[in-house]
Amino acid sequence: MRRALAHARRGLGRTAPNPVVGASVVTAEGVVVGDGAHERAGGPHAEIFAIEAAGARARGATLYSTLEPCSHVGRTGPCTDRIIAAGIRRVVAAMEDPFPLVRGRGFGVLRDHGIEVEVGVGREEAVRLNQPFLTAVRERRPFVILKAATSLDGRMAAAAGERTQLTSAAADRHAHYIRAQVDAIAIGSETLLVDDPLLTARLVYRERPLTRVVFDRRLRTPPTSRLFSTLPAGPVIIVTSRRAQSAQRERSDGLERAGATMLALDEPTMTEALRALAALEIQSLVLEGGPVVHRAAWDAGVVDYVQLYIAPVAVRRHAGSAGPDAPAVVLGPASTLASLVEPQVRTLGPDALVEGYVHRPH
Incomplete structure (x- = not known):
């Protein structure tokens, strides 16, 4: 199962709206004769790759899969049919598929054909790998990773309205590695106006385009933003209100000409915006800021995971200095103490990364 889980990791950021799945076929003598990973939506499932690699040696063997095999016709045929035809004797799955068309039915079909089924081996790791898929199925929104870079005293910049590079190249490389594993990256309009970022996954290989999202209730995004100079890297979605789009039709049309996809909502709350993005098959999203x-x-209760990059510097203001305070990192809902589940701390060059789940994965 550890081998199947390793293959499943290959699909991170590549398979939405499908889950990441890995599979291995092992003979009665304990020899691995076939491996597979689901690589993209619409492509063959991991079980099919593993069975095809095993060939005739699949007969009488055990199939290890990180998720319940499907038994319905979707973009591909049922995996259960191929498992039965291959003569697999036993199926060991890490977890049941929560998708209504599959849930428990795949196991039922296999048992009806005399195939032994065992469920739960490696479940915790499989659940962690598929948090985006599970969140999309159960809550109809993407899995949200809140990412922030901060100084030792909790500041995200030297001053309000000022772009400040706090973290090192090592921390930046890690942030781009995470970007390569998610479906989308999102910022607010204030961050766009201050930083004018590209929001691309650089420094690492990414097979699929990375969707860039701007939450812009008042439609302040300039059509000249650098986001639009990198459209081959991924689409740009502007989430705004229908009222703002109607009142600023010329600005909206200009953004569309620049290449933006306008997502206008009656009430562009965070909850409604995320549900609209989920309808576009976005299952995982890094929320980079700002405050x-x-x-x-x-406040909407949609933060699932936190990644906080802490630089070994302090932002100090001189006595009598004018202007608003430097923006502070936001690490929990108003008037509530936030704590992380399964927290991890590691160093990235001179910086520290503190990360963890907001709720226990399930």
């Missing part, structure tokens, strides 16, 4: 959208996500 306004971070606060909105916390």
Whole structure:
């Protein structure tokens, strides 16, 4: 099962709206004769790759799969049919598929054909790998990773409205590695106006385009933003209100000409925006900032995972200095103490990364 889980990791950021799945075929003598991973939606499932690699040696063997094999016709045929035809004797699955068309039915079909089924081996790791898929199925929204870079004193910039590079190249590489594993990256309009970021996955290989999302209730995004210079890297979605789009039709049309996809909602709350993005088959999203959208996500109860990059610097203001305070990182809903589940701390060059789940994976 550990081998199947390793193959499943290959699908991170590539399979939405499908789950990541890995599979291995092992003979009665304990010899691995076939491996597979689901690589993209619409492509063959992991079980099929593993069975095809095993060939005739699949007969009488055990199939290890990180998820319940499907028994329905979707973009591909039922995996259960191929498992039965291959002569697999036993199926060991890490977890049941929560998708209504599959849930428990795949196991039922296999048992009806005399195939031994065992469920639960490696379940915890399989659940962690498929948090985006599970969140999309159960809550109809993407899995949200709140990401922030901060100084030792909790500041995200030297001053309000000022772009400040706090973290090192090592931390940046890690952030781009995470970008390569998710479906989308999102920011608020204030961050866009201050930083004018590209929001691309650089420094690492990414097979699929990365969707860039801007939460822009007042439609302040300039059509000249650098986001639109990198459209081959991934689409740009502007989430705004129908009222703002109607009142600023010329600006909206200009953004569409620049290449933006306009997602106008009656009430562009964080909850409604995420549900609209889920309808576009976005299952995982890194919310990079700034404090306004971070606060909105916390208050809506949609933050699933936190990644906090802490630089060994302090942002100090000189006595008598003018202007608003430097923006502070937001690490929980208003008036509530937030704590992480299964927290991890590691160093990235001179910086520290503190990360963990907001709720226990399930």
